[in-house]
Amino acid sequence: MANEPHPLRFGIAGVAAAAGEARSITAHPSCTITAVADRSQANIDAFTAQYPCDIYTEVERMCAAPNVDAVFIGTPTQFHVEHAMLAIEHGKHVILAKPMATNLDDAQLLVEAAERRGVWLSIGHTQGxxxxxxxxxxxxxxxxxxxxxxxxxxxxxxxxxxxxxxxxxxxxxxxxxxxxxxxxxxxxxxxxxxxxxxxxxxxxxxxxxxxxxxxxxxxxxxxxxxxxxxxxxxxxxxxxxxxxxxxxxxxxxxxxxxxxxxxxxxxxxxxxxxxxxxxxxxxxxxxxxxxxxxxxxxxxxxxxxxxxxxxxxxxxxxxxxxxxxxxxxxxxxxxxxxxxxxxxxxxxIPRTLDGRDVMIQQFSDAVVGDRPPPHDGRWGLATLEAQLAILASGRSRGAIELVHQVPARGVQGSSSLLSGAHQ
Amino acid sequence: MANEPHPLRFGIAGVAAAAGEARSITAHPSCTITAVADRSQANIDAFTAQYPCDIYTEVERMCAAPNVDAVFIGTPTQFHVEHAMLAIEHGKHVILAKPMATNLDDAQLLVEAAERRGVWLSIGHTQGxxxxxxxxxxxxxxxxxxxxxxxxxxxxxxxxxxxxxxxxxxxxxxxxxxxxxxxxxxxxxxxxxxxxxxxxxxxxxxxxxxxxxxxxxxxxxxxxxxxxxxxxxxxxxxxxxxxxxxxxxxxxxxxxxxxxxxxxxxxxxxxxxxxxxxxxxxxxxxxxxxxxxxxxxxxxxxxxxxxxxxxxxxxxxxxxxxxxxxxxxxxxxxxxxxxxxxxxxxxxIPRTLDGRDVMIQQFSDAVVGDRPPPHDGRWGLATLEAQLAILASGRSRGAIELVHQVPARGVQGSSSLLSGAHQ
The missing domain is CATH 3.30.360.10 (Dihydrodipicolinate Reductase; domain 2)
Known part of the structure; x- marks a missing residue:
C-alpha cells in the first residue's frame, strides 16, 4: 500500500451525512472525490453540483469501480455493516460513520474482514x-x-x-x-x-x-x-x-x-x-x-x-x-x-484543521504511509463496547467489564497535525 | 420534652470550630449559651468576651451542669465519640460537628445511646x-x-x-x-x-x-x-x-x-x-x-x-x-x-437564615416540639456510611453496597424555614 497512487480517490455512499467529509476530502491536497452513491436523485443533484463525479444508485456498483480507492459510508446505521463489507470485499479502504454497528459481533466481523483484506477501516467522524x-x-x-x-x-x-x-x-x-x-x-x-x-x-x-x-x-x-x-x-x-x-x-x-x-x-x-x-x-x-x-x-x-x-x-x-x-x-x-x-x-491551538480534516489526513497517512489511523476499526470497536456497556449497565444496575479495549496510539504522531496545516 | 423550658441553654465544647454555631444560637430567639469548655485559656477569653457564660476546662464537668440543656461538640474529631457520649449520658441533647466519627461502630454507639437516653442528636454543620x-x-x-x-x-x-x-x-x-x-x-x-x-x-x-x-x-x-x-x-x-x-x-x-x-x-x-x-x-x-x-x-x-x-x-x-x-x-x-x-x-430564596441558623432552628424545634431534626443521628450515620464507602471503593475498585441508609424526612416541614425568619 505504500505505493498507492496519488491522489486518494473517494467514493461517497450516502450524501446526507457526508457534507463535512466531502469538504475535508476535497480540501486535502492528495484526496479527491470520484464517485457518489445515493438513492435520492435530489441528493445526488445537489452533491454533484458541488463535487462533479461519477454517479451510482447502488453502493455495491460504486464499490466495484476501479477509480475508487476508498469509500466513505454515511448511509443509515442499519446499512453500515452491509455497505462496509461490500467496500472491504472490493478491496477498498473504508471510513465508516459512527456508530459503526449496533452490536459487537457485527463490529468484529468488519474489523476482521478489513484486516484479512488488508484495507484500512476508520470510524468517524467523532468529536474525538x-x-x-x-x-x-x-x-x-x-x-x-x-x-x-x-x-x-x-x-x-x-x-x-x-x-x-x-x-x-x-x-x-x-x-x-x-x-x-x-x-x-x-x-x-x-x-x-x-x-x-x-x-x-x-x-x-x-x-x-x-x-x-x-x-x-x-x-x-x-x-x-x-x-x-x-x-x-x-x-x-x-x-x-x-x-x-x-x-x-x-x-x-x-x-x-x-x-x-x-x-x-x-x-x-x-x-x-x-x-x-x-x-x-x-x-x-x-x-x-x-x-x-x-x-x-x-x-x-x-x-x-x-x-x-x-x-x-x-x-x-x-x-x-x-x-x-x-x-x-x-x-x-x-x-x-x-x-x-x-x-x-x-x-x-491553530484552528486551521477541524476534526474531519484531521480524520481525512490520518486516513490518507494510513493509506499512503501505511501508518494505522489512531481511530481504526479496533479503536471503533472498543468505543462501541463502551457504549454497549452503558446500555447494559443501565439495565442491570451493575458494573460491566470490558474485554475489547485497545490503547490510544499515534498520539505523538498526530500532534504534528496541531501545527494547523496539511502535511 | 414538649414542656422543656425556654430558652434552650447551650454549652459549647471546643470553641475553635464553634464561631458560626455560637452566632446562630444567640441569634435564635429561644436559644442561649450558658457555658463553654475549652482547654485553651486564649480561646476561652476570646469566646467569653463575646458570649459571657460559665467557663469549664473539662467537657465532662460542663455536661453535668444543670443550666445546660444541649451541648455543641466542636472538639477535634478524635474526641467526638467520647464527648458526645458524656453529654448523652448526662441527658443533654447534642449537636456534634461533622464527621460524627471515623467508623460506623462508633456512630452506631452514639445513635443508640441517644435514643436510649431520649435525647436528640444532630450532626452538623454541613452544607446540606x-x-x-x-x-x-x-x-x-x-x-x-x-x-x-x-x-x-x-x-x-x-x-x-x-x-x-x-x-x-x-x-x-x-x-x-x-x-x-x-x-x-x-x-x-x-x-x-x-x-x-x-x-x-x-x-x-x-x-x-x-x-x-x-x-x-x-x-x-x-x-x-x-x-x-x-x-x-x-x-x-x-x-x-x-x-x-x-x-x-x-x-x-x-x-x-x-x-x-x-x-x-x-x-x-x-x-x-x-x-x-x-x-x-x-x-x-x-x-x-x-x-x-x-x-x-x-x-x-x-x-x-x-x-x-x-x-x-x-x-x-x-x-x-x-x-x-x-x-x-x-x-x-x-x-x-x-x-x-x-x-x-x-x-x-430569602437570605436571612444561613445553614447554621437552619440547623439551630431545627434542633430547637426538635427539643421544644419533639419533631426529629432532619439531620439526626441516623441521618448522620448514613452520610458517614457513604463517606466510608467512597474510601472502601477507592481501595477495592468495586461497588460498595450500603445498608444503613435512611430517607430524607421533614422536607415540607423545613420549607417554612425558607420564608427567611425564625419561627
Missing part, C-alpha cells in the same frame, strides 16, 4: 478527532502535569428534539444518545484516558414517550490504570452545558437559543407543518433551519463561507475538566486552559 | 443545611419537574492547602477530603436524592506526599430508586469550580485568588514563617488570613459586620446540576435557576 482532544492527550503523555486521574465531562443539549428520522429514535437500530452521542463522548474520554477502559457503571433514561430512545445517560468509567471518567449526556433541552462553556457547541459555533424548551417547541411546530419532522431535519442539516427561533446547535458542518476556518472557535463537546496529579486542563475557544503550579494559562 | 438545598428537595418532592434522575456535583477547591492541623491530614483520624468535605457533599447529595443510597463506586487520591490524606475523590452513587449522583471533590488548588459558579464559594462569599497554586504558595510561605501552619490556620479561621495573597475561600463564617446576612449570596458548595425528567435545577446567587418547558427562570 478534534485538535483540542489530541492536544490534551499529548500534554498527558508528556508527563508535565503528572499522571491522569480523573475526567469529568458534561454535555447537556437538545439532541432528542432536533429533527430526527425514526431510526434515530430506536435504540435497536442504533438510535438514542448512547449510540449517537456516546460515540463522540466515549471516543473523547477513551482518547484522553489512553483507551483502556476496565469497567463501566451507568444510568440511562427514556423520559419522553414520544421520543422512545435513550435521551440521557450518566456513566462512571474506570480505566485499567485506575483513572476514572464521569460522563453525562442529556439531550432533553433543559439546562444546556454550553451556558458554562463559553456558549460554544459542536463545530465551534455559538449555541443559539439556549432557552430551555425552545427546541422542543420548534419541533412541535415543525411536526404540525407541511413537511413534518423529516423536512425540519433536512432544513436544519443544510443550515436553513438555523433561524433564531428554530435551532440550538446546528447539526450541519459550517461551510467556509459561514465561518472562515481560521476564525471560528474550536469545537466544544460540552464541558470537560481533565485532572492530572499536578494540574487540570479544560478547553478555551482558542485552545486549552492549563491550571498548574504556575497559575492559569492558555495554550493556543 | 443551606436553604437552597432544602428548596431543591422541596421542588423535587412537589413533583413539578417529574422524578429526580441525576445529580452532578463538582467541587474543585484548595482544601488540602488551607492551614491544617495534623489530624486533618490523617485519614485514620478523620482527615482528608472524604471525611472533611465528603460530609458536606454526601449530605447534600443524599438530601437532594431522598437519602437512600444503594451503591457507591469511587476513586480516591493522595497526590501530595507532604499532605498525606485524600485530597480528591470522584464517586458514582446509585439511589434505591435508580437515580444516580456523580460527585467530584478535588482540593488540590488547580482548577476551581467557582470559576463556573458565579465566583461564589461556601458561606456565600466570593472566592478570591482563584489563581491556581496560590493557596499552595501561601501555605509554603506560612510554614516558613514564625507561627508556622498552625498560626496560619488560626489566622484564616478568624478572618485575618483573608488577604488577597493568602486565601482562596475562608473557612471562617462571615460575621454580621462583614456582610449583613440579607445581602450576601447563598452558600455554594461547588457546582451542582440536578436533573429531573422534566427539568433541571442549579443554584444562582439569589436562589435557584429552574430550566423547564417554560424556559429558564429564577426562584429567589
Amino acid at each position: 478527532f478534534e485538535p483540542p482532544i489530541f492536544k490534551i492527550r499529548e500534554i498527558i503523555e508528556s508527563g508535565e502535569l503528572g499522571p491522569l486521574r480523573l475526567i469529568n465531562t458534561w454535555n447537556y443539549t437538545d439532541w432528542i428534539y432536533r429533527g430526527r428520522v425514526p431510526e434515530e429514535l430506536d435504540s435497536s437500530q442504533g438510535g438514542g444518545v448512547v449510540f449517537r452521542q456516546g460515540a463522540h463522548q466515549m471516543d473523547i474520554v477513551r482518547w484522553i484516558g489512553g483507551g483502556l477502559v476496565r469497567t463501566v457503571r451507568a444510568m440511562t433514561g427514556v423520559w419522553d414517550p414520544e421520543r422512545p430512545a435513550e435521551g440521557v445517560y450518566a456513566a462512571f468509567l474506570e480505566f485499567a490504570d485506575g483513572a476514572v471518567a464521569s460522563c453525562t449526556l442529556s439531550g432533553y433541552d433543559y439546562f444546556h452545558s454550553a451556558e458554562l462553556g463559553f456558549g460554544i457547541g459542536e463545530g465551534g459555533q455559538r449555541v443559539r437559543n439556549a432557552e430551555p424548551g425552545s427546541a422542543r417547541a420548534a419541533l412541535r411546530r415543525a411536526r404540525a407543518s407541511r413537511g413534518g419532522e423529516a423536512a425540519y431535519k433536512v432544513a436544519r442539516r443544510s443550515g436553513h433551519g438555523r433561524d433564531p427561533v428554530v435551532s440550538h446547535e446546528t447539526a450541519a458542518p459550517v461551510g467556509p463561507s459561514d465561518h472562515p476556518r481560521g476564525e471560528r472557535s474550536h469545537s466544544f463537546y460540552g464541558l470537560t475538566v481533565v485532572t492530572c496529579e499536578r494540574g487540570d486542563i479544560r478547553q478555551s475557544p482558542n485552545g486549552l486552559l492549563i491550571y498548574d503550579d504556575g497559575g492559569r494559562r492558555e495554550v493556543e | 443545611f443551606e436553604p437552597p438545598i432544602f428548596k431543591i428537595r422541596e421542588i423535587i418532592e412537589s413533583g413539578e419537574l417529574g422524578p429526580l434522575r441525576l445529580i452532578n456535583t463538582w467541587n474543585y477547591t484548595d482544601w488540602i492547602y488551607r492551614g491544617r492541623v495534623p489530624e486533618e491530614l490523617d485519614s485514620s483520624q478523620g482527615g482528608g477530603v472524604v471525611f472533611r468535605q465528603g460530609a458536606h457533599q454526601m449530605d447534600i447529595v443524599r438530601w437532594i436524592g431522598g437519602g437512600l443510597v444503594r451503591t457507591v463506586r469511587a476513586m480516591t487520591g493522595v497526590w501530595d506526599p507532604e499532605r498525606p490524606a485524600e485530597g480528591v475523590y470522584a464517586a458514582f452513587l446509585e439511589f434505591a430508586d435508580g437515580a444516580v449522583a456523580s460527585c467530584t471533590l478535588s482540593g488540590y488548588d488547580y482548577f476551581h469550580s467557582a470559576e463556573l459558579g458565579f465566583g461564589i464559594g461556601e458561606g456565600g462569599q466570593r472566592v478570591r485568588n482563584a489563581e491556581p497554586g496560590s493557596a499552595r504558595a501561601a501555605l509554603r510561605r506560612a510554614r516558613a514563617s514564625r507561627g508556622g501552619e498552625a498560626a496560619y490556620k488560626v489566622a484564616r479561621r478568624s478572618g485575618h488570613g483573608r488577604d488577597p495573597v493568602v486565601s482562596h475561600e475562608t473557612a471562617a463564617p462571615v460575621g454580621p459586620s462583614d456582610h449583613p446576612r440579607g445581602e450576601r449570596s447563598h452558600s455554594f458548595y461547588g457546582l451542582t446540576v440536578v436533573t429531573c425528567e422534566r427539568g433541571d435545577i442549579r443554584q444562582s446567587p439569589n436562589g435557584l435557576l429552574i430550566y423547564d418547558d417554560g424556559g429558564r427562570r429564577e426562584v429567589e
Whole structure:
C-alpha cells in the first residue's frame, strides 16, 4: 500500500451525512472525490453540483469501480455493516460513520474482514478527532502535569428534539444518545484516558414517550490504570452545558437559543407543518433551519463561507475538566486552559484543521504511509463496547467489564497535525 | 420534652470550630449559651468576651451542669465519640460537628445511646443545611419537574492547602477530603436524592506526599430508586469550580485568588514563617488570613459586620446540576435557576437564615416540639456510611453496597424555614 497512487480517490455512499467529509476530502491536497452513491436523485443533484463525479444508485456498483480507492459510508446505521463489507470485499479502504454497528459481533466481523483484506477501516467522524482532544492527550503523555486521574465531562443539549428520522429514535437500530452521542463522548474520554477502559457503571433514561430512545445517560468509567471518567449526556433541552462553556457547541459555533424548551417547541411546530419532522431535519442539516427561533446547535458542518476556518472557535463537546496529579486542563475557544503550579494559562491551538480534516489526513497517512489511523476499526470497536456497556449497565444496575479495549496510539504522531496545516 | 423550658441553654465544647454555631444560637430567639469548655485559656477569653457564660476546662464537668440543656461538640474529631457520649449520658441533647466519627461502630454507639437516653442528636454543620438545598428537595418532592434522575456535583477547591492541623491530614483520624468535605457533599447529595443510597463506586487520591490524606475523590452513587449522583471533590488548588459558579464559594462569599497554586504558595510561605501552619490556620479561621495573597475561600463564617446576612449570596458548595425528567435545577446567587418547558427562570430564596441558623432552628424545634431534626443521628450515620464507602471503593475498585441508609424526612416541614425568619 505504500505505493498507492496519488491522489486518494473517494467514493461517497450516502450524501446526507457526508457534507463535512466531502469538504475535508476535497480540501486535502492528495484526496479527491470520484464517485457518489445515493438513492435520492435530489441528493445526488445537489452533491454533484458541488463535487462533479461519477454517479451510482447502488453502493455495491460504486464499490466495484476501479477509480475508487476508498469509500466513505454515511448511509443509515442499519446499512453500515452491509455497505462496509461490500467496500472491504472490493478491496477498498473504508471510513465508516459512527456508530459503526449496533452490536459487537457485527463490529468484529468488519474489523476482521478489513484486516484479512488488508484495507484500512476508520470510524468517524467523532468529536474525538478534534485538535483540542489530541492536544490534551499529548500534554498527558508528556508527563508535565503528572499522571491522569480523573475526567469529568458534561454535555447537556437538545439532541432528542432536533429533527430526527425514526431510526434515530430506536435504540435497536442504533438510535438514542448512547449510540449517537456516546460515540463522540466515549471516543473523547477513551482518547484522553489512553483507551483502556476496565469497567463501566451507568444510568440511562427514556423520559419522553414520544421520543422512545435513550435521551440521557450518566456513566462512571474506570480505566485499567485506575483513572476514572464521569460522563453525562442529556439531550432533553433543559439546562444546556454550553451556558458554562463559553456558549460554544459542536463545530465551534455559538449555541443559539439556549432557552430551555425552545427546541422542543420548534419541533412541535415543525411536526404540525407541511413537511413534518423529516423536512425540519433536512432544513436544519443544510443550515436553513438555523433561524433564531428554530435551532440550538446546528447539526450541519459550517461551510467556509459561514465561518472562515481560521476564525471560528474550536469545537466544544460540552464541558470537560481533565485532572492530572499536578494540574487540570479544560478547553478555551482558542485552545486549552492549563491550571498548574504556575497559575492559569492558555495554550493556543491553530484552528486551521477541524476534526474531519484531521480524520481525512490520518486516513490518507494510513493509506499512503501505511501508518494505522489512531481511530481504526479496533479503536471503533472498543468505543462501541463502551457504549454497549452503558446500555447494559443501565439495565442491570451493575458494573460491566470490558474485554475489547485497545490503547490510544499515534498520539505523538498526530500532534504534528496541531501545527494547523496539511502535511 | 414538649414542656422543656425556654430558652434552650447551650454549652459549647471546643470553641475553635464553634464561631458560626455560637452566632446562630444567640441569634435564635429561644436559644442561649450558658457555658463553654475549652482547654485553651486564649480561646476561652476570646469566646467569653463575646458570649459571657460559665467557663469549664473539662467537657465532662460542663455536661453535668444543670443550666445546660444541649451541648455543641466542636472538639477535634478524635474526641467526638467520647464527648458526645458524656453529654448523652448526662441527658443533654447534642449537636456534634461533622464527621460524627471515623467508623460506623462508633456512630452506631452514639445513635443508640441517644435514643436510649431520649435525647436528640444532630450532626452538623454541613452544607446540606443551606436553604437552597432544602428548596431543591422541596421542588423535587412537589413533583413539578417529574422524578429526580441525576445529580452532578463538582467541587474543585484548595482544601488540602488551607492551614491544617495534623489530624486533618490523617485519614485514620478523620482527615482528608472524604471525611472533611465528603460530609458536606454526601449530605447534600443524599438530601437532594431522598437519602437512600444503594451503591457507591469511587476513586480516591493522595497526590501530595507532604499532605498525606485524600485530597480528591470522584464517586458514582446509585439511589434505591435508580437515580444516580456523580460527585467530584478535588482540593488540590488547580482548577476551581467557582470559576463556573458565579465566583461564589461556601458561606456565600466570593472566592478570591482563584489563581491556581496560590493557596499552595501561601501555605509554603506560612510554614516558613514564625507561627508556622498552625498560626496560619488560626489566622484564616478568624478572618485575618483573608488577604488577597493568602486565601482562596475562608473557612471562617462571615460575621454580621462583614456582610449583613440579607445581602450576601447563598452558600455554594461547588457546582451542582440536578436533573429531573422534566427539568433541571442549579443554584444562582439569589436562589435557584429552574430550566423547564417554560424556559429558564429564577426562584429567589430569602437570605436571612444561613445553614447554621437552619440547623439551630431545627434542633430547637426538635427539643421544644419533639419533631426529629432532619439531620439526626441516623441521618448522620448514613452520610458517614457513604463517606466510608467512597474510601472502601477507592481501595477495592468495586461497588460498595450500603445498608444503613435512611430517607430524607421533614422536607415540607423545613420549607417554612425558607420564608427567611425564625419561627
